[in-house]
Amino acid sequence: MIEFGTGGWRAIIADGFTKQNVRLLAQGLANRILAENVAQRGVVIGYDRRFLSGDAARWAAAVLVANQIPVTLVDRPAPTPMIMWTTRNKDCAYGLAVTASHNPAIYNGIKVFTEGGRDADVEVTRSLQDGINGLTPDDVRAVADYELEDSPLLTIQRSMNWYIDSILAQLNTEVIRHSHLKVVLDPMFGVSQTCLQTILMTARCDVDVINSRHDPLFGGRLPSPNVDNLHGLRREVLERHADLGIATDGDADRLGIIDDKGNYLSANQILVLLYRYLLAGKGWQGPVVRNIATTSLLDRVAARYGQECHEVPVGFKYISAKMAETDAVIGGESSGGLTVRGHIAGKDGVYAASLLVEMIASSKRRLSELWDDIVAEYGSLEMIETAYSFTPHRRVELTDRLFERKELPAFPEKIDHVSYQDGCKVYFENGGWVVIRFSGTEPLLRVFSEMPTLDAARENVELVASCFGLDGSGASA
Structure with missing residues (x-):
């Protein structure tokens, strides 16, 4: 049985994550698209660097094409937020990202995005799940590999430039250029390097990269940017006298930070810093959205600026929905994902890291000092x-x-x-x-x-x- 959780469908490779199940999921989605009469709008498919991710993307594409649904295949490992952005930018009906995000290496999975590049909400995933689990392998239609390659319904996209440029357009690159920041980037053997390194170097940051090779085992650790997995990044930041270290998870929708003193900054701290920066530093107005397991320091910052903090269940689809409803400035969760108004309605570690660099450059102060300011003003939790x-x-x-x-x-x-x-x-x-x-x-x-x-x-x-x-x-x- 295929079951969707808060982060899409995930299963152990060769147990639940199999070619048959990927094709069943794609056929279930195709049936939904045809029933909704939105086939002409097409589907974007992308994938990360996990074992079988690229193959699974093509398995899904072969099914959708056989059902006469146009597919844009981002045919290189790419950040999940880029797939969401591309789904929105091309006005596609749906998007798929083959990834298990920060799960152990034995997992893979698929995230489903709906119109506008949003995480599929629970009503969509429940309906899709019921439809998929009512299918048998005989119900699946798929073209052969050679037919897929020659199909006019398949568009291959390898460029990341549109997504990169969309982030650069939202940054104050001028202030970053003159700050001469030194950054150590740890993509954790995942997919953030090309986008994030390009953005930071365009803004004239000095960037060193670690853990960048393709390793489906993620160096034998979880591709999750938490304190237990960033000892190497901490060491590099201190040895290179860097201004900060940036780590992103396997599909680049979450991040973790090491400050100039080698301290780990949690997702909670990053959210608080960025929310205050957007309000006080950039003059934005609006509430903040967090899930039930995310810091209440956000409530204190919101109250200080006459704003409201909205609490929602776990699952980023709830955060993005509440942000749209309330025109919130920022939304995020303690597990490392956040998004900002005006960008995609989903987690983006690439954009969040870029905005954090802008915050440091704009303040002309050390990251550790900026957090000390937060503690002095709002206390600590x-x-x-x-x-x-x-x-x-x-x-x-x-x-x-x-x-x-x-x-x-x-x-x-x-x-x-x-x-x-x-x-x-x-x-x-x-x-x-x-x-x-x-x-x-x-x-x-x-x-x-x-x-x-x-x-x-x-x-x-x-x-x-x-x-x-x-x-x-x-x-x-």
């Missing part, structure tokens, strides 16, 4: 995230205890209220919180806590683990 694996039997038990019987540990803080909109979120009177929810991309139970101190956040997570008998955690601050 500390977050802990843990992830626990489980058996199918345990999932049934945990679902019953958490969401049917609504059990909770005896937290030391006074509880203000509890929400079950997306998993379970406990709001404390002191402004802290705990989130417990099943991952939408991996078979994991995730537990987050944000509190005034790291010890308090860690204590809350440990109480949840003890209460529900969880083990095998991978905690990160």
Whole structure:
């Protein structure tokens, strides 16, 4: 069975991610497109550097072409945000990116985008999923490889220039040019290098690149730009006396940052810095959107400037929808994805990193100093995230205890209220919180806590683990 989560469909290669399932997904999409009578608008397909990604893109293209649907195939590894941008720019009905984003190397998957280059919402993915799982291999129509190559319905695109130029057009490259910034880029063996290096060097930054070769195993680590995976980038930043280090995940829609002192800046910190910069530095006006597991420091910044912070469930489609509804300035999540008004309605690590460079150049100060300013003005909050694996039997038990019987540990803080909109979120009177929810991309139970101190956040997570008998955690601050 093909199941869509918060980040599209992901499955283990040769188990769920197979040629047959990719073709079934493509046929299900083709059926939907034909039923909607939008075949003439076509589909954009792109892929990352994972094992079988390029092949899977062609498997999907062969099915769509057989169903008389035009396909633009970005026939080189490309950032997922570029596929979203191209879907919007070409006014295509749908887009597909073959990627499993930051999942382990044994995974691959497909993200589906709808009109305007948006993440497909839950109604679309649920309907698409039902249609796909009602098909058999005999229902799939596909042209042969040689027919695909010669088909007038297939357009090959290899250039990234339109996407790169769209980002450059939104940057103050003049201020960056005269700042002489030194940047170390870590694409984590993924797809950000060409775009991000081109943008930064066009703005006259001095750019060094690490971990750039094609390695489907991602150097034996997760292609996720979190603190545990960026020790090499930290070392390079300090040794080269760089102004910052930029890391992007496997498909370049998320980022992590190392500042000039070698400190890791989380996605939460990046969001806060960029939101304040857009309001105070660029004079923008508007609210901010975050998911339930993202820092409440954004609420403090919003309040300081007379704006509102909107909270939505996990899944970037909820962020982009609320941004469109409220004309928000910025939206993002603690896992590393963000977008800004006027750009694509989805995560873009390339654009976010470029804007952060502009922020540093414009301020004429060190990145570490800019964060110190945030702490001095708004205080600090500390977050802990843990992830626990489980058996199918345990999932049934945990679902019953958490969401049917609504059990909770005896937290030391006074509880203000509890929400079950997306998993379970406990709001404390002191402004802290705990989130417990099943991952939408991996078979994991995730537990987050944000509190005034790291010890308090860690204590809350440990109480949840003890209460529900969880083990095998991978905690990160």
